[in-house]
Amino acid sequence: MTNQKEKSHSIPMDHPRYKSLTYRHKIIEGMKNLIVAEAGLIAHGRGEAFDYIIGERTTETAKKAIEAAIAAFLLADHPVISVNGNVAALIPEELVKFSQVISAPLEINLFYRKEGRIEAIEKVLRQAGAQNLLGINESEMVEIEELSSNRRLVDPRGIKKADIVFVPLEDGDRTEALKKNGKKIITVDLNPISRTALWADITIVDNIIRAVPLMIKITQKFKKFPRDELKSIIANFDNVKNIQASLDLIISYIEEQKIEAFKGLDV
Ligand code: ATP
Ligand code: MG
Secondary structure, three states: OOOOEOOOOOOEOOOOOHHHHHHHHHHHHHHHOOOOOHHHHHHHHHHHHHHHOOOOOOOHHHHHHHHHHHHHHHHOOOEEEEEOHHHHHHOHHHHHHHHHHHOOOEEEOOOOOOOOHHHHHHHHHHHOOOOOEEOOOHHHOEEOOOOOOHHHEEOOOOHHHOOEEEOOOOOHHHHHHHHHOOOEEEEEOOOOOOHHHHHOOEEEOOOHHHHHHHHHHHHHHHOOOOHHHHHHHHHOOOHHHHHHHHHHHHHHHHHHHHHHOOOOOOO
């Protein structure tokens, strides 16, 4: 019937999984352009699986975590946004916009370094309008302790001096290392029981593609709030309870699907 095509690839717009396939395509293109590491494909698939079982929506629970995260970010002295290949491939424009509204620099920070990858990520972020980009000049980087991988190298103007670091889609070892270096961690991670989710101070269990646009909106609203109000939003937030609430939502979504998933099917 319809023959609508999305501009950049050939997924029909009426495909029931159009959105998911579009972002999958961005990850694949990102890999071809060196932005995404091979392992990034697998990480994306793991994320998709968790998104499926939370109902591919931003829950009220995730929204509460976003509110606490924005309050903490607005109260921080040196907030920094850590960027990896997957995030840069999926939402470059939103990332740049968020960095601007929250006044925090973007720092490129990679687990899998490969020649040309930092440049490729820099390019996509610059095309999206980024000006204040850190983590680009390797000769200026310094080490953080507790970590043996490549990502022990951080920018002295960014993660090194940050009090709060936003590390979406992050690996557990690195989150643990940043915590041990005294940083407060905010993450977006669809897996509520990944090590990153558990180590973080504020864990937003949501898809990065939905979370960041909402984070931009909430920043614009919270910017007008007095500091005391922001402080009380943080004081009223409990990350362990919030993660547990996300797990409960997954349980109840799966329970519902025992009936819902079969509706309209001739089975
Ligand atoms: P950990 O090391 O924290 O135990 P892991 O080894 O499973 O977790 P990594 O590949 O190190 O995972 O990190 C990627 C994380 O990002 C995974 O938990 C994955 O579920 C999550 N993820 C992937 N894509 C998205 C997305 N689009 N939005 C939110 N989270 C995502
Ligand atoms: Mg990991």
